[in-house]
Amino acid sequence: MTAASIRARVRAEMTDEIKTVARRHLATDGANLSLRAVARDLGMASSAVYRYFASRDELLTAMIIDAYDALGGTVEAAVSGTGFPDRFLGVCHAVRDWALANPHEWALIYGSPVPGYQAPTDTVGPAIRVILVIGRIVGEASAAGEVPAGEPIGGRLGDDLRYVAERAAPGTPPQLVARAIAAWIHLCGAVSAELFGQLNNTIEARREFFELQMRGAAAMISRPA
Amino acid sequence: MTAASIRARVRAEMTDEIKTVARRHLATDGANLSLRAVARDLGMASSAVYRYFASRDELLTAMIIDAYDALGGTVEAAVSGTGFPDRFLGVCHAVRDWALANPHEWALIYGSPVPGYQAPTDTVGPAIRVILVIGRIVGEASAAGEVPAGEPIGGRLGDDLRYVAERAAPGTPPQLVARAIAAWIHLCGAVSAELFGQLNNTIEARREFFELQMRGAAAMISRPA
DNA sequence: CCGCCGCAAGAGCAGTGCTCTCTTTTGTGG
DNA sequence: CCACAAAAGAGAGCACTGCTCTTGCGGCGG
Numbered sequence: 001m002t003a004a005s006i007r008a009r010v011r012a013e014m015t016d017e018i019k020t021v022a023r024r025h026l027a028t029d030g031a032n033l034s035l036r037a038v039a040r041d042l043g044m045a046s047s048a049v050y051r052y053f054a055s056r057d058e059l060l061t062a063m064i065i066d067a068y069d070a071l072g073g074t075v076e077a078a079v080s081g082t083g084f085p086d087r088f089l090g091v092c093h094a095v096r097d098w099a100l101a102n103p104h105e106w107a108l109i110y111g112s113p114v115p116g117y118q119a120p121t122d123t124v125g126p127a128i129r130v131i132l133v134i135g136r137i138v139g140e141a142s143a144a145g146e147v148p149a150g151e152p153i154g155g156r157l158g159d160d161l162r163y164v165a166e167r168a169a170p171g172t173p174p175q176l177v178a179r180a181i182a183a184w185i186h187l188c189g190a191v192s193a194e195l196f197g198q199l200n201n202t203i204e205a206r207r208e209f210f211e212l213q214m215r216g217a218a219a220m221i222s223r224p225a
Numbered sequence: 226m227t228a229a230s231i232r233a234r235v236r237a238e239m240t241d242e243i244k245t246v247a248r249r250h251l252a253t254d255g256a257n258l259s260l261r262a263v264a265r266d267l268g269m270a271s272s273a274v275y276r277y278f279a280s281r282d283e284l285l286t287a288m289i290i291d292a293y294d295a296l297g298g299t300v301e302a303a304v305s306g307t308g309f310p311d312r313f314l315g316v317c318h319a320v321r322d323w324a325l326a327n328p329h330e331w332a333l334i335y336g337s338p339v340p341g342y343q344a345p346t347d348t349v350g351p352a353i354r355v356i357l358v359i360g361r362i363v364g365e366a367s368a369a370g371e372v373p374a375g376e377p378i379g380g381r382l383g384d385d386l387r388y389v390a391e392r393a394a395p396g397t398p399p400q401l402v403a404r405a406i407a408a409w410i411h412l413c414g415a416v417s418a419e420l421f422g423q424l425n426n427t428i429e430a431r432r433e434f435f436e437l438q439m440r441g442a443a444a445m446i447s448r449p450a
Numbered sequence: 451c452c453g454c455c456g457c458a459a460g461a462g463c464a465g466t467g468c469t470c471t472c473t474t475t476t477g478t479g480g
Numbered sequence: 481c482c483a484c485a486a487a488a489g490a491g492a493g494c495a496c497t498g499c500t501c502t503t504g505c506g507g508c509g510g
Binding site for chain 2 (some may be wrong): 456457458459460474
Binding site (some may be wrong): 007011013044045047048077 | 486
């Protein structure tokens with residue numbers, strides 16, 4: 001039993017080592033990760049890497065999951081303060097700070113998906129951590145009476161939102177969940193815009209502008225149209 | 226003279242043909258465009274393509290410029306209606322519709338930039354057409370007294386915004402320009418989120434949700450925090 | 451009419467993902 | 481403790497990529 005786990009542990013360590021080197025390559029070279037280059041850095045034949053990852057896509061998927069988890073963990077740990085706007089703004093800055101520190105990993109998870117873009121089901125768990133944090137903050141603010149529900153939403157969208165609300169933030173009004181998702185999308189858009197160069201030669205006071213935007217997003221939640 | 230222009234015209238036609246085939250490849254295979262495959266489709270040697278584009282990056286740059294121009298032209302042509310929110314919402318839907326029809330080209334211009342790729346200055350002109358349209362709409366609404374200016378913004382961000390405002394939308398209050406840019410970023414974020422699969426298994430009533438979001442963005446402009 | 455220059459073609463280099471076969475290592479069950 | 485099978489690594493090889501270089505062809509300008 002313990003004997004069998006020796007093999008497994010060595011294998012896990014090797015897998016981690018590969019991912020570490022791959023992450024380093026990702027940080028320098030960008031998304032076009034070369035399996036052979038990683039193997040060279042590890043001093044092993046490229047074919048040996050295939051014992052651990054069936055394909056380059058599988059390695060990338062592992063990197064994506066790790067990136068989601070790193071971001072999710074950072075954001076979850078950053079939740080603090082009291083009162084709705086501050087808690088939300090804290091999350092926004094945590095997301096932005098992580099993205100600025102790990103731009104290529106951000107691009108990996110929130111940029112354009114690579115060719116086939118088949119997201120395995122393993123990724124959805126880590127992927128939703130950030131929006132779940134936002135949902136929790138908004139839900140708590142709603143329960144505390146800090147934010148109004150706003151006008152109900154009907155139709156198919158209403159159904160979708162009810163479904164999402166009861167699964168992700170039970171007790172939170174669906175229309176509020178909609179505004180939370182919109183704020184999250186605005187957050188991701190703002191970070192991507194800054195990171196992908198959409199603001200180049202336009203706005204240099206990035207942090208201030210980001211803060212302004214996210215205050216607007218918070219206001220959009222606190223004060224529905 | 227006419228002779229010289231014959232050469233030039235043939236060359237331009239060949240260039241267009243390459244770009245057309247490249248665009249087709251882009252639409253099917255995604256962003257990892259193969260110059261050799263394009264050459265094969267054209268029945269020519271891969272080395273011949275280099276007579277027209279010095280590198281794969283240069284071809285991609287041309288595609289990017291074309292995509293920006295196609296989107297910009299579509300959006301400019303779609304501006305209609307009267308009154309601020311409707312005009313803005315029309316632009317939003319024009320952007321989304323174009324993106325849904327040309328997902329890979331959207332990914333090319335608003336997705337993660339390809340590694341090591343530096344946007345040449347030729348791209349900035351076409352790139353800013355959409356935000357200029359939004360700026361014009363907001364500026365006109367401001368001139369017509371349809372939207373308030375909101376509280377002034379100081380500091381470095383205020384300087385940036387004043388600079389942008391006087392160059393892109395003279396006479397429009399800088400703080401309003403900030404909200405216009407924020408709305409544009411939210412727009413891009415919403416389209417990317419939908420296109421890149423961030424809404425998968427969550428919200429199926431995409432158009433309705435998009436409309437809701439953009440109504441929120443419009444309200445953010447009409448009614449500053 | 452000739453020469454020249456733009457154009458195309460092909461070979462070639464270095465790199466890639468991935469597969470196959472072969473060898474070595476190594477944990478493990480008896 | 482030891483033989484063995486399973487796991488791991490190595491290396492060659494295939495098809496592909498971007499890009500360069502050299503060579504030949506042909507239409508255009510003088």
